Amino acid sequence: MSVNPQVGRLDHVRGAEQALFTPRTPRIVAARRLHRRRERDTTGRFLAEGPQAVREALTAPGVVIELFGTPAGLDRYADLAGTAARAGVPVSPVTEAALAALTETVAPQGIVAVCARLDVSIDTALARRPRLVAALAEIRDPGNAGTVLRTADAAGAGAVVFAGEAVDPYNGKCVRSSAGSLFHLDVVRAPDPADVVAELRAAGLTVLAASGYGETDLDDLADAGGLARPTAWLFGSEAHGLPAELADAADARVRVPLHGRAESLNLAAAAAVCLYASARALRPGAPHGAPESA
DSSP, X not given: OEEETTTTEEEEOOSOGGGSBOTTSHHHHHHHGGGSHHHHHHHTEEEEESHHHHHHHHTSTTOEEEEEEOHHHHHHTHHHHHHHHHTTOOEEEBOHHHHHHHOOSXXXXXXXXXXXXXXXXXXXXXXXXXXXEEEEESOOOHHHHHHHHHHHXXXXXXXXXXXXXXXXXXXXXHHHHTTTGGGTSEEEEESOHHHHXXXXXXXXXXXXXXXXXXXXXHHHHHHTTTTSSOEEEEEOBTTTBSXXXXXXXXXXXXXXXXXXXXXXOOHHHHHHHHHHHHHHHHSTTSTTOOOTTO
């Protein structure tokens, strides 16, 4: 199968099924290993599954290394195959069995990209002067992490930091849960959450620790204008929250008010409330809002 880079359509399908890549084709075998974190760390590559992830990955120059698809998938998403081909990315047709080996979903959508990791250093991310940052300390659930990535992107954050023994942001479930947002903002991985807090503060960001036991009410903080300057939100693990020493290192420990009878919010929901409260306060012209040049 070949793709015409001028029109982005499949020119022809090689008739023999054996001409397609199979689960035993060396490039499929190598790509399949990327389901393992150790292999991702060693190669600096990961898999992006489905049209939404592939579309967003293709907007980041040099990120997509190879595109695999079934004949039906490459026909259905011929625009993506054409974009990849025009960028010089190999577009490789595969059997249904080979695609299944590369995917983790029950109903694969026909295409998978091998991508280069997007990590930047925290110094690089902070040099861009983000006004909103989410820092995830010791978060282990990839679905939650991907959802926070997506929410941070939607709220206008410039970076998401994975600190300490956090989940790999390139875990397949995390990539899928981010719905393409992984490719939109700076992704930072840092070994020491305490160092992250110190660097965020040194860059002029107010560091707020989200905690169900925080002394500061989020609504009160917003009403007092406490969210109107560049802010980094610090979120802890699903099971244990933030370690006491890390919460104490923040400028304030903030709780989301619960107006009903629910005991608590889960991590992703709490992160959404906090990030959007900051996004609203940081809008130009918002009450207590910071000027655009801040």
